[in-house]
Amino acid sequence: MLHPVILSGGSGTRLWPLSRQNQPKQFLALVGDHSLYQETVLRASKLPGAQPPITVCADDHRFMVGEQLQAVGIASGGILLEPAARSTAPAIAIAALHALARDADATLLVMPADHLIEDEAAFRAAVEAATGLAHDGWLVTFGIRPDYAETGYGYILRGDALGEGGFRVERFVEKPDKATAERYVAEGTYAWNSGMFLFGAQRYLDELARHAPAILDAARAAMAAAKADLDFTRVDRDAFAASPSDSIDYAVMEKTDRAAVVPVSCGWSDIGSWSSLWSVAQRDGEGNRYEGDVIAVDTRDSLVRASERRMIATIGVEDLVIVDTPDATLVARKDRVQDVKAVVDKLKSAGRQEHLFHRKVYRPWGSYDSIGVGERFQVKRIVVKPGAALSLQKHHKRAEHWIVVSGVAEVTCDDRVFDLHENESTYIPLGSVHRLRNRGTEPVELIEVQSGSYLGEDDIVRLEDVYGRS
Amino acid sequence: MLHPVILSGGSGTRLWPLSRQNQPKQFLALVGDHSLYQETVLRASKLPGAQPPITVCADDHRFMVGEQLQAVGIASGGILLEPAARSTAPAIAIAALHALARDADATLLVMPADHLIEDEAAFRAAVEAATGLAHDGWLVTFGIRPDYAETGYGYILRGDALGEGGFRVERFVEKPDKATAERYVAEGTYAWNSGMFLFGAQRYLDELARHAPAILDAARAAMAAAKADLDFTRVDRDAFAASPSDSIDYAVMEKTDRAAVVPVSCGWSDIGSWSSLWSVAQRDGEGNRYEGDVIAVDTRDSLVRASERRMIATIGVEDLVIVDTPDATLVARKDRVQDVKAVVDKLKSAGRQEHLFHRKVYRPWGSYDSIGVGERFQVKRIVVKPGAALSLQKHHKRAEHWIVVSGVAEVTCDDRVFDLHENESTYIPLGSVHRLRNRGTEPVELIEVQSGSYLGEDDIVRLEDVYGRS
Numbered sequence: 003m004l005h006p007v008i009l010s011g012g013s014g015t016r017l018w019p020l021s022r023q024n025q026p027k028q029f030l031a032l033v034g035d036h037s038l039y040q041e042t043v044l045r046a047s048k049l050p051g052a053q054p055p056i057t058v059c060a061d062d063h064r065f066m067v068g069e070q071l072q073a074v075g076i077a078s079g080g081i082l083l084e085p086a087a088r089s090t091a092p093a094i095a096i097a098a099l100h101a102l103a104r105d106a107d108a109t110l111l112v113m114p115a116d117h118l119i120e121d122e123a124a125f126r127a128a129v130e131a132a133t134g135l136a137h138d139g140w141l142v143t144f145g146i147r148p149d150y151a152e153t154g155y156g157y158i159l160r161g162d163a164l165g166e167g168g169f170r171v172e173r174f175v176e177k178p179d180k181a182t183a184e185r186y187v188a189e190g191t192y193a194w195n196s197g198m199f200l201f202g203a204q205r206y207l208d209e210l211a212r213h214a215p216a217i218l219d220a221a222r223a224a225m226a227a228a229k230a231d232l233d234f235t236r237v238d239r240d241a242f243a244a245s246p247s248d249s250i251d252y253a254v255m256e257k258t259d260r261a262a263v264v265p266v267s268c269g270w271s272d273i274g275s276w277s278s279l280w281s282v283a284q285r286d287g288e289g290n291r292y293e294g295d296v297i298a299v300d301t302r303d304s305l306v307r308a309s310e311r312r313m314i315a316t317i318g319v320e321d322l323v324i325v326d327t328p329d330a331t332l333v334a335r336k337d338r339v340q341d342v343k344a345v346v347d348k349l350k351s352a353g354r355q356e357h358l359f360h361r362k363v364y365r366p367w368g369s370y371d372s373i374g375v376g377e378r379f380q381v382k383r384i385v386v387k388p389g390a391a392l393s394l395q396k397h398h399k400r401a402e403h404w405i406v407v408s409g410v411a412e413v414t415c416d417d418r419v420f421d422l423h424e425n426e427s428t429y430i431p432l433g434s435v436h437r438l439r440n441r442g443t444e445p446v447e448l449i450e451v452q453s454g455s456y457l458g459e460d461d462i463v464r465l466e467d468v469y470g471r472s
Numbered sequence: 473m474l475h476p477v478i479l480s481g482g483s484g485t486r487l488w489p490l491s492r493q494n495q496p497k498q499f500l501a502l503v504g505d506h507s508l509y510q511e512t513v514l515r516a517s518k519l520p521g522a523q524p525p526i527t528v529c530a531d532d533h534r535f536m537v538g539e540q541l542q543a544v545g546i547a548s549g550g551i552l553l554e555p556a557a558r559s560t561a562p563a564i565a566i567a568a569l570h571a572l573a574r575d576a577d578a579t580l581l582v583m584p585a586d587h588l589i590e591d592e593a594a595f596r597a598a599v600e601a602a603t604g605l606a607h608d609g610w611l612v613t614f615g616i617r618p619d620y621a622e623t624g625y626g627y628i629l630r631g632d633a634l635g636e637g638g639f640r641v642e643r644f645v646e647k648p649d650k651a652t653a654e655r656y657v658a659e660g661t662y663a664w665n666s667g668m669f670l671f672g673a674q675r676y677l678d679e680l681a682r683h684a685p686a687i688l689d690a691a692r693a694a695m696a697a698a699k700a701d702l703d704f705t706r707v708d709r710d711a712f713a714a715s716p717s718d719s720i721d722y723a724v725m726e727k728t729d730r731a732a733v734v735p736v737s738c739g740w741s742d743i744g745s746w747s748s749l750w751s752v753a754q755r756d757g758e759g760n761r762y763e764g765d766v767i768a769v770d771t772r773d774s775l776v777r778a779s780e781r782r783m784i785a786t787i788g789v790e791d792l793v794i795v796d797t798p799d800a801t802l803v804a805r806k807d808r809v810q811d812v813k814a815v816v817d818k819l820k821s822a823g824r825q826e827h828l829f830h831r832k833v834y835r836p837w838g839s840y841d842s843i844g845v846g847e848r849f850q851v852k853r854i855v856v857k858p859g860a861a862l863s864l865q866k867h868h869k870r871a872e873h874w875i876v877v878s879g880v881a882e883v884t885c886d887d888r889v890f891d892l893h894e895n896e897s898t899y900i901p902l903g904s905v906h907r908l909r910n911r912g913t914e915p916v917e918l919i920e921v922q923s924g925s926y927l928g929e930d931d932i933v934r935l936e937d938v939y940g941r942s
């Protein structure tokens with residue numbers, strides 16, 4: 003059976019300030035209402051015979067993965083938490099082991115979580131072709147027929163035809179210079195290396211055993227010592243970290259003599275920059291893409307994204323990318339957006355946080371947004387999901403006032419447990435053991451005013467936590 | 473004696489989004505720490521023999537004028553509230569009547585509140601020259617020696633020399649086209665019409681009597697029926713509104729045979745647009761002016777202003793103006809900033825508020841800032857100045873929670889009056905008569921959470937108000 007494997011890696015700095023380390027590109031709704039991760043699992047779920055998707059992600063993103071799956075009603079085939087980044091070959095190895103434990107005959111469809119595919123029918127046809135080749139023992143990579151001479155991707159040169167629309171891989175080539183890329187496009191036998199693969203899980207492990215046995219050994223040890231944590235599988239840290247870091251391309255695909263490529267034109271994009279998002283977006287007659295509250299005067303060929311409760315006005319500009327978020331705004335020339343990296347590097351070296359977190363922070367129980375800060379106080383807007391609870395906790399350096407603005411909150415404060423209704427408030431003194439819980443069916447929204455000498459997120463002692471964080 | 477008259481008119485849309493109808497350009501600190509209005513009164517106060525300045529302003533701006541004077545320690549010579557905009561001739565007429573009531577020999581130095589003068593010594597020398605001419609009965613206008621062929625100003629052609637650096641005015645000319653402006657600059661006998669004047673108050677009224685008697689009659693009637701209100705003089709609405717609307721240039725200066733001009737080079741600018749602010753600002757080696765938290769990569773010849781708690785990043789851009797405020801961001805090509813008017817027009821016709829008010833609103837008792845809004849609640853950060861009090865009031869449709877985060881607030885809630893200290897909170901039920909007062913010497917800062925079905929500013933019944941607003 004076909005087991006989709008979604009690789010949710012990547013730090014996502016290239017779409018800063020919308021993407022942050024704690025919410026990278028794959029979890030953003032960049033095109034339409036769903037995130038790229040959601041689009042990817044939905045696309046996979048429609049394939050004939052597809053099993054629930056296996057997601058490989060970083061520990062920090064586990065609750066987001068869980069919630070985003072739930073939001074689109076897709077059952078999880080497993081959420082494997084990578085304790086360290088070791089590139090794609092080890093990530094696919096643990097997914098293969100996970101799948102084989104359930105289905106000795108598993109076929110894997112490996113897809114990065116952050117790619118866009120516009121033509122799903124063409125994609126499905128390519129998957130069907132690849133499935134046939136995989137049954138014959140081929141390790142199939144999907145090659146995107148190039149629209150133009152892109153220098154940012156690797157290319158695959160195809161060799162002999164294998165039938166079913168597939169070809170033997172003649173050669174993988176690194177990112178070319180412009181002239182070489184133009185030649186590749188003209189020749190018609192080269193395709194972009196999309197990072198999507200299809201093969202038997204056991205075939206992949208067999209090839210790993212041959213070409214990269216240290217990766218396979220580490221993956222086996224890491225999965226043997228893995229621990230279940232709620233809906234997540236915690237892969238063993240030390241065992242996994244011992245794996246060499248290598249991509250599937252280098253570790254397996256370039257070495258095996260059974261690499262095949264299925265070329266496809268499916269409106270694929272990796273949305274690797276703001277300019278590539280602009281190029282795949284629906285645009286108006288002047289070449290503009292606006293999101294949110296934008297008032298534009300004589301503006302052309304630009305991407306403008308306003309954020310909630312804020313407007314952007316543009317006058318007489320062209321070829322710009324303007325992206326607003328609650329704490330940072332980017333204004334960049336469209337052909338210079340790759341230098342977002344330089345801005346993120348400056349933020350890093352200044353010890354700042356705008357590349358790590360959004361002002362609004364998602365937690366397993368809901369979210370909070372720091373809407374106002376002063377010298378000795380902070381105001382947060384907190385939303386607690388139905389049925390959810392924050393940890394039982396206390397703070398050494400701050401007291402908290404809570405005012406419920408919608409829903410009914412159950413409050414624990416030392417020995418007392420009581421309900422707080424809309425428009426009621428309470429006070430949590432410094433040092434008091436407290437908990438906030440939503441036993442209702444609607445979200446609880448409240449305003450928290452913190453006061454004290456130190457208001458950092460690290461002043462928290464978790465005594466009990468239903469999400470395993472204490 | 474010399475009575476500075478500060479004309480604080482102008483709707484200030486040209487510097488949107490920083491300027492708003494309720495806080496136009498003259499009240500903004502655009503260059504340095506003081507507002508243009510404060511710079512103007514400070515400059516006037518240093519002139520030999522200068523009396524406290526007389527300010528003519530709109531009713532909406534009276535508390536801002538009072539506070540900005542107080543903040544720089546300048547005593548007021550009167551704050552005259554114009555009940556309607558009638559251009560400069562009537563505004564100067566009421567100021568002349570006000571000055572003559574105190575000093576029968578008053579000389580007026582008329583200055584718009586929103587101009588920048590960099591070379592104060594040159595300005596003082598010009599005032600001295602003009603004072604001599606005024607003693608001889610001349611009505612003096614200050615002509616700015618042009619640096620370049622500006623087409624946005626009127627020009628003054630000088631005639632015969634009058635001694636003391638002054639000249640008879642040969643002719644006032646309207647805003648010229650580019651070629652004409654270039655000729656004016658080349659000829660050296662033309663100067664920009666700065667809108668600054670110096671003359672005897674009685675002389676001005678005499679000329680009005682001759683050339684525009686309806687304006688004088690209206691001004692006399694309006695001042696005769698004026699009412700004192702705290703530190704303000706409320707000019708009579710109906711009488712003032714009956715005045716023709718006309719500028720001093722048309723009504724008097726172009727008609728009198730006693731118009732003189734004193735040419736001066738004093739680093740004058742009317743900061744009529746974001747590009748003119750850029751041109752007078754200190755810039756870095758790449759031609760950029762940054763204010764606030766800005767991270768720039770390869771940016772040139774741009775003006776970038778970040779707002780509090782938010783950062784702006786720029787990449788590869790040039791000749792841009794980027795101005796951020798809590799609720800709106802402008803990105804404009806520097807040579808297109810005059811089209812800010814088009815954005816403001818769009819806001820007006822859409823019935824929006826971003827051209828009228830800032831998110832943070834100044835009141836006579838302090839300020840409030842709406843930091844968070846939801847479906848049935850609003851969170852405000854409120855600051856009450858030492859000694860100040862909000863009106864005794866009630867709301868029909870909202871309850872309020874108050875949490876003091878610094879200082880001590882005196883709270884009235886129906887029959888009770890009590891102190892609320894730092895980190896204490898209280899609740900004002902819907903319909904309760906309440907008041908907030910600061911009896912201390914430090915500002916009181918509090919968080920207000922409003923809840924209810926309607927949260928507009930107009931749901932307020934003022935029962936008592938020390939600022940005359942009930």
